[in-house]
Amino acid sequence: xxxxxxxxxxxxxxxxxxxxxxxxxxxxxxxxxxxxxxxxxxxxxxxxxxxxxxxxxxxxxxxxxxxxxxxxxxxxxxxxxxxxxxxxxxxxxxxxxxxxxxxxxxxxxxxxxxxxxxxxxxxxxxxxxxxxxxxxxxxxxxxxxxxxxxxxxxxxxxxxxxxxxxxxxxxxxxxxxxxxxxxxxxxxxxxxxxxxxxxxxxxxxxxxxxxxxxxxxxxxxxxxxxxxxxxxxxxxxxxxxxxxxxxxxxxxxxxxxxxxxxxxxxxxxxxxxxxxxxxxxxxxxxxxxxxxxxxxxxxxxxxxxxxxxxxxxxxxxxxxxxxxxxxxxxxxxx
Amino acid sequence: xxxxxxxxxxxxxxxxxxxxxxxxxxxxxxxxxxxxxxxxxxxxxxxxxxxxxxxxxxxxxxxxxxxxxxxxxxxxxxxxxxxxxxxxxxxxxxxxxxxxxxxxxxxxxxxxxxxxxxxxxxxxxxxxxxxxxxxxxxxxxxxxxxxxxxxxxxxxxxxxxxxxxxxxxxxxxxxxxxxxxxxxxxxxxxxxxxxxxxxxxxxxxxxxxxxxxxxxxxxxxxxxxxxxxxxxxxxxxxxxxxxxxxxxxxxxxxxxxxxxxxxxxxxxxxxxxxxxxxxxxxxxxxxxxxxxxxxxxxxxxxxxxxxxxxxxxxxxxxxxxxxx
Numbered sequence: 001x002x003x004x005x006x007x008x009x010x011x012x013x014x015x016x017x018x019x020x021x022x023x024x025x026x027x028x029x030x031x032x033x034x035x036x037x038x039x040x041x042x043x044x045x046x047x048x049x050x051x052x053x054x055x056x057x058x059x060x061x062x063x064x065x066x067x068x069x070x071x072x073x074x075x076x077x078x079x080x081x082x083x084x085x086x087x088x089x090x091x092x093x094x095x096x097x098x099x100x101x102x103x104x105x106x107x108x109x110x111x112x113x114x115x116x117x118x119x120x121x122x123x124x125x126x127x128x129x130x131x132x133x134x135x136x137x138x139x140x141x142x143x144x145x146x147x148x149x150x151x152x153x154x155x156x157x158x159x160x161x162x163x164x165x166x167x168x169x170x171x172x173x174x175x176x177x178x179x180x181x182x183x184x185x186x187x188x189x190x191x192x193x194x195x196x197x198x199x200x201x202x203x204x205x206x207x208x209x210x211x212x213x214x215x216x217x218x219x220x221x222x223x224x225x226x227x228x229x230x231x232x233x234x235x236x237x238x239x240x241x242x243x244x245x246x247x248x249x250x251x252x253x254x255x256x257x258x259x260x261x262x263x264x265x266x267x268x269x270x271x272x273x274x275x276x277x278x279x280x281x282x283x284x285x286x287x288x289x290x291x292x293x294x295x296x297x298x299x300x301x302x303x304x305x306x307x308x309x310x311x312x313x314x315x316x317x318x319x320x321x322x323x324x325x326x327x328x329x330x331x332x333x334x
Numbered sequence: 335x336x337x338x339x340x341x342x343x344x345x346x347x348x349x350x351x352x353x354x355x356x357x358x359x360x361x362x363x364x365x366x367x368x369x370x371x372x373x374x375x376x377x378x379x380x381x382x383x384x385x386x387x388x389x390x391x392x393x394x395x396x397x398x399x400x401x402x403x404x405x406x407x408x409x410x411x412x413x414x415x416x417x418x419x420x421x422x423x424x425x426x427x428x429x430x431x432x433x434x435x436x437x438x439x440x441x442x443x444x445x446x447x448x449x450x451x452x453x454x455x456x457x458x459x460x461x462x463x464x465x466x467x468x469x470x471x472x473x474x475x476x477x478x479x480x481x482x483x484x485x486x487x488x489x490x491x492x493x494x495x496x497x498x499x500x501x502x503x504x505x506x507x508x509x510x511x512x513x514x515x516x517x518x519x520x521x522x523x524x525x526x527x528x529x530x531x532x533x534x535x536x537x538x539x540x541x542x543x544x545x546x547x548x549x550x551x552x553x554x555x556x557x558x559x560x561x562x563x564x565x566x567x568x569x570x571x572x573x574x575x576x577x578x579x580x581x582x583x584x585x586x587x588x589x590x591x592x593x594x595x596x597x598x599x600x601x602x603x604x605x606x607x608x609x610x611x612x613x614x615x616x617x618x619x620x621x622x623x624x625x626x627x628x629x630x631x632x633x634x635x636x637x638x639x640x641x642x643x644x645x646x647x648x649x650x651x652x653x654x655x656x657x658x
Contacts, residue, residue: 052520189377194591194602223593260525262550266577
C-alpha cells in the first residue's frame, strides 16, 4: 500500500535512447531501453522494478538520477523539474537522490580506505564541518553493521556482503530521501543477501527512505516492495501493489515471468513448459504491442496499435488490450 | 539396488598458493545414481565447483588430491591422462556457467559440435554433422540447420547454453555435470533450460549433477541434494528430506534466508558472519563460529563425522536439530 500521498519522484514519458551498431558491418540504429516511461514514486514506499535482460530497468534507474542524460520527457524530484538542470545545479539534489550499485567489487574505489570513501560525500555536499566528520562517519558505518576497526581498511579486505554495506553507508550518509538500488544483492550469496535485505528494510523504517529497487530476482523484490512495476523492452507493462501483481499477473508477460521462477518448495512442483520464445532484441521494430510475437492471447489490433495503461484494480494498471474494456486509458503510468 | 554412476569418497583437495595452502575440499562424500539428478548446493567457497573440476581431472598441478572418485568401478584419480581423454566429453560431459566463454568464438556452432563428435566416435564428417543437427533439435533450438552455421556471438545467452547442452549430450554420456548452467540467464530462459535437463533425464536416462546456489532450481529439478559448506558435504538426502526435514543448522539457515514466496515476513532469518577463510579455516567444524547450536569444547575441536539418519539422509554435525 502507498505509505503516503506525497510524490517524491515522478517521470513523464521519460525517454532514453542509444544509437548502436548491431555488429561491425551494420548501420547504427536507435534503441530505446527507456521508451516513454511515466511513473510516480511515493514517499516512504519501495517500488520494485522487475524484468529481464534488455527491459531497460537499469537504464531507467540511471536516467532518473541523471547519471545518463534523458533524450526526452521529464523528471521531477519533490515536485521540482530536474530534467534539464546543469550538473552544478544537480549537486543540491544529489544529496537527496543516491544509488547503490550491483557489483560491490567495482563500485568502491580500491585505492581509498573506507574512511576516505565515506569522507567524499561529506566534502562534496558539505554535510558537516571537519571536527564533526569522524563522528558522522562512524555513526553511519555503525548504522550498516560495521565498526571503527573497519575505517582504515581497503575494499579488497572485505567480503562482497561487507562491501555492499559500505556502499549502502556511502549512499545514506547524506541523509537522502530517495535511493535507487540497482540489483544490490544479485552478486551476493543467499545468506549474505538476507543480511543486506534486512539492513535495507531497517534503514528504510528508521530514516523514512524511499526506494526504487531494481532486480531480476522476483522473490527478493516481492519481499521488499510495496508496489511492483514489470518492464518489457523499455516499457512498464504492469504496475500495482506487490501482492496484486504477484498473484493476479494480469499482463501475459507477467504471467510467464512469475510462473518461470522456480519455487524452493518441493510440494509445488512446476511443469516446465518447453516453449522456445525469447525476448526479442531492442533492435526489433514494433508497430503495436512489443509482446505480440510471444503472446498467447494476441488479437488483430495488437500488431497495429500500441496499448495504453488500463486500470484493472485499485492502484493497479496493465498495458494490454485485454483490459481495455474494463478500465479507461490514462491514469498513472501512461 | 540402484546403480551408482559416480561415487566420490573422502575427497580431499588442497591448492598450493603464495599465501598458503588453500584447503578447498576436506572430506567430500557424494554419489549419483543412474537416471537421477543430484543438486550440489552451497555458497561461495564451499567447494562445489572444485568438486566438479576434480571429477574430470581439470585442476592445475598445484593441487594435491586424495580420496577416490569411482565411475563405473574405475577410480578416475588413478587413470592415466590417455584414459581420461576418452572419458571427458564422451562418458562424462560438463556444462559451464558462462556459455560465451566456454564456446570458441572463432568457430561456428556446427564446427564445434562436429569436432566433439568426431573426437569421440568413428564417424565421417557428414555423419557428424547429421548428429550435430539432431542434438540441436533435441534441445529444442529452432532451425537447427541454420544454427549450425552461426557463430556463438550471433546467438543469445539462452541459445548458447542450449548449444552447450547439445554438445554435452552429443556423445551419449552417462553423466552430465552442469556448473551453474542457468545463473547467467534470464528467469524465463532458465525455466526452458531446466525443462530440457529434466527431459534428458526422463527420456535418455542421463544422470545429472547440477551445481547451483539457487534453492528454487534444486527443489524443482533435483531428486537428491548435497549441501556443501567450506569443503564438506554437511548434509545430503532426497529433495524432500532436505527441504522438509533438514537437521543441519547451516541447511536450515540457508532455507530460512530465502524470501518466502507465499507468506509475508518482516525480517529474513540470517546466518550471521561470513564464509571462512580456506587457508586458515576454523578448527573442528568449520561452521562453528556461525552456528547457533555450537557446543564449546566439541564443535571447535573435533571435525564432525558422517552420520546417517536414514539410507538416503546423511549429515555431519555434533549437535543437529531434532527432526520435526
